[in-house]
Amino acid sequence: MSATDGAFARWLLQAQIVEDQLTAEQRSLLQYAFAFRERCGDDYYSNRLLSHFLLHCGSGLKVAQIARLVGISRPTASHQQGVSSKEAIQAAHHRMAGRPHGKLLPRYAGPIAEFILSHADATRYDILDFIERTWGVRVSTVALHHFCKKFGLDRATRAEATTSRPSADRTPAETVPPSQPVALPPPPFSRRGRNTRGRSS
Helix, strand or coil: CHHHHHHHHHHHHHCCCCHHHCCHHHHHHHHHHHHHHHHHCCCHHHHHHHHHHHHHCCCCCCHHHHHHHHCCCHHHHHHHHCCCHHHHHHHHHHHHCCCCECCCCHHHHHHHHHHHHHCCCCCHHHHHHHHHHHHCCECCHHHHHHHHHHCCCCHHHHHHHHCCCCCCCCCCHHHCCCCCCCCCCCCCCCCCCCCCCCCCC
16 A cells, blocks of 8 residues: 555545544555555446445444545435445446436326335335336436326325324214213013003993
8 A cells, every 4th residue: 555655645635534533444444445446446336336335334434524535425425325235236227227218107107006015115216127127218216206206106195195094074082971871771561651550440
């Protein structure tokens, strides 16, 4: 690493990281990250892999520091922090496939709903792959979000729909009066009130 110590120090400096304040483990980690960057380059895919690793390896570095190291914005790094490895690879795959083409039609709503309901753990990229396989249409994640929201297929709407609600025509429990003993009906053929015998002839 001695041959590239100057470049490594400049890399940390542009990320506003003070090398003397790093722990030994953090310095070793960043040296290997720098070696990866030197070997693989700073293209989108290399940066995506490197940022995903640094954001999830428990390095103790701040999100803003990692964002500056790999050359992405702070909001982008925060978003990537909540993305799984599968989603990171899927996002890179969709970017590699080129620009979206086509649009989502209303008749797609039924099959998409069936796919979502039968694949509870499906990511948005899984849904995009399903759409591309089924209709040969590639769309953006933003277009998918608006489509799902329009047809009530987004997570928030589905969660609200599955939440049990009290029936509108049902009296709330707090307004029901306390139970009271109910008088039983008289047995059959019993005397109802006073029965005065008539005179016998």
